[in-house]
Amino acid sequence: MGTETQPHILCEDVVRIFKGEGIEVQALQGLNLRVMPGEMTAVVGASGSGKSTLLTILSGLDRPTAGRAQVAGVDLLGLGRKDRARYQRQTVGFVWQQTPRNLLPYLTAAENVALPMAISRRKEQQTRVNELLELAGVGHCKDRRPQEMSGGEQQRVALAVALSNSPAVILADEPTGELDEHTSADVLGAMRTVNEELGTTTLIVTHDPTVSEHVKRTVQIRDGRCSTETLRRTGLNNDGDEHLIAEEFAVIDRVGRLQLPQDFMQTLEMKDRVRLGLEPDHVRVTPASSDASPDGSTDALSEASSKASSDAEETR
Numbered sequence: 125m126g127t128e129t130q131p132h133i134l135c136e137d138v139v140r141i142f143k144g145e146g147i148e149v150q151a152l153q154g155l156n157l158r159v160m161p162g163e164m165t166a167v168v169g170a171s172g173s174g175k176s177t178l179l180t181i182l183s184g185l186d187r188p189t190a191g192r193a194q195v196a197g198v199d200l201l202g203l204g205r206k207d208r209a210r211y212q213r214q215t216v217g218f219v220w221q222q223t224p225r226n227l228l229p230y231l232t233a234a235e236n237v238a239l240p241m242a243i244s245r246r247k248e249q250q251t252r253v254n255e256l257l258e259l260a261g262v263g264h265c266k267d268r269r270p271q272e273m274s275g276g277e278q279q280r281v282a283l284a285v286a287l288s289n290s291p292a293v294i295l296a297d298e299p300t301g302e303l304d305e306h307t308s309a310d311v312l313g314a315m316r317t318v319n320e321e322l323g324t325t326t327l328i329v330t331h332d333p334t335v336s337e338h339v340k341r342t343v344q345i346r347d348g349r350c351s352t353e354t355l356r357r358t359g360l361n362n363d364g365d366e367h368l369i370a371e372e373f374a375v376i377d378r379v380g381r382l383q384l385p386q387d388f389m390q391t392l393e394m395k396d397r398v399r400l401g402l403e404p405d406h407v408r409v410t411p412a413s414s415d416a417s418p419d420g421s422t423d424a425l426s427e428a429s430s431k432a433s434s435d436a437e438e439t440r
């Protein structure tokens with residue numbers, strides 16, 4: 125298989141448990157995620173769902189308790205100190221929520237972008253610095269220091285800095301967390317331009333609901349796992365006009381586990397166990413308390429499932 129078909133971000137059954145003072149928090153509970161090269165994906169989820177934990181692992185600052193995590197072919201579990209520094213300098217670029225974490229206050233925008241290239245002993249290329257600032261829409265800020273720029277401009281310069289060593293992947297943690305809606309749209313728009321022009325794989329962790337207007341794929345984390353995904357594409361309506369189609373999917377992992385939405389479970393009072401039935405083109409999930417008798421004798425549901433197993437037998 126060629127490397128181009130490999131995901132740029134691969135998480136398989138990633139678990140992260142924090143232990144302290146007699147309590148154990150399972151921040152990630154077997155999270156699975158694949159992001160292909162060139163994709164721009166947002167990870168959203170309620171507070172405490174595990175978004176930051178995931179990003180900290182992907183950025184090489186923390187290790188999973190169990191599972192597999194790879195970025196651009198780099199195995200994050202087996203990274204030594206030297207390799208980790210190289211990974212953080214060359215393989216991934218970061219945009220953090222807090223500007224001081226992104227930019228040095230006493231350097232101009234151009235100097236901030238040039239710095240990672242200099243540290244990597246990459247020949248400093250003034251043209252590249254200018255190109256990246258232009259691409260991020262902040263060419264006019266080139267000679268300004270962070271305090272002479274707006275919050276949105278600072279984040280767009282941070283994006284140019286993140287790109288300076290041509291990383292395979294950009295990881296952004298709440299990049300619009302401290303911005304108003306209009307400025308957020310500018311920053312997300314710049315991230316989309318970069319993704320389209322340079323093809324850099326981009327993962328944005330955010331609370332920002334407007335992110336959905338800028339990405340084709342949104343992954344929702346719930347209780348430390350990817351639970352649903354929304355994919356967006358443009359389609360044509362009956363009049364031939366283009367419109368946006370958004371479809372929500374439940375995420376199913378390699379061994380067939382999926383999370384049912386909480387509201388479905390509450391509405392149908394599903395808990396502890398459910399009945400599954402294989403239909404020709406779908407799987408039926410019914411509350412254990414419905415229809416069928418508990419001994420699973422001759423009712424419609426057990427007939428359907430025994431038919432499903434005999435169908436499965438035939439195809440073996």
Ligand SMILES: Nc1ncnc2c1ncn2[C@@H]1O[C@H](COP(=O)(O)OP(=O)(O)OP(=O)(O)O)[C@@H](O)[C@H]1O
Nearest residue numbers: 142149150151169170171172173174175176177178
């Ligand atoms: N270092 C830590 N020690 C103990 N528990 C932690 C630690 N880091 C995170 N947690 C716990 O892990 C869970 C997931 O936290 P995480 O910060 O990843 O969530 P989040 O989705 O990023 O939340 P938010 O959107 O509020 O930042 C939470 O219950 C949190 O309290």
